[in-house]
Amino acid sequence: EAGVVQSPRYKIIEKKQPVAFWCNPISGHNTLYWYRQNLGQGPELLIRYENEEAVDDSQLPKDRFSAERLKGVDSTLKIQPAELGDSAVYLCASSADINTEAFFGQGTRLTVV
């Protein structure tokens, strides 16, 4: 069974440019998470979806970040415009439901120059 798939794996952009990340969760998983992992730190939750509904986006910087999960499957995370401080690894995870184990993708490493 395929795991959580993220793309791209790496992205380098100039500041003020937009960027988007894509996540395909494990088939049948209703819960989807986006985490951000800064260098030398643990991941921090940005947003959690239950199907297509964002049920916890309290940590998402809404002035520049947006996310969507159309049809309750794939999800995209967008940053516009990117800032130098956005350089990090963006991890997507999914679980069958809120009470079960979350499986993580390999992440997208974003470098803003």
Add this chain to the structure above:
Amino acid sequence: AQSVTQLGSHVSVSEGALVLLRCNYSSSVPPYLFWYVQYPNQGLQLLLKYTSAATLVKGINGFEAEFKKSETSFHLTKPSAHMSDAAEYFCAVSDLGGTSYGKLTFGQGTILTVHP
């Protein structure tokens, strides 16, 4: 709010030696606790989890952890380190209330180095 403290950002052991990675948590309710491992340029892989059943939890790759409520600790151990255990390890606590239900709060991580 939940929080996790991992004592020691770097731990170095010899191959065959005991591995001990320390984790203390803060939670207002009985927590769910997790240990994840992250290899370079990879995502996180679950090693083991505590969900209020047995206090001694066994995971993959020979790792285990013991939940000690009185010490608010969930330390990870392995009797004999292998070279392949070299990675970064994260302790995490799960929020069990409100809109943050299921949210994982991670510690800052401990990098384990294994010497031949």
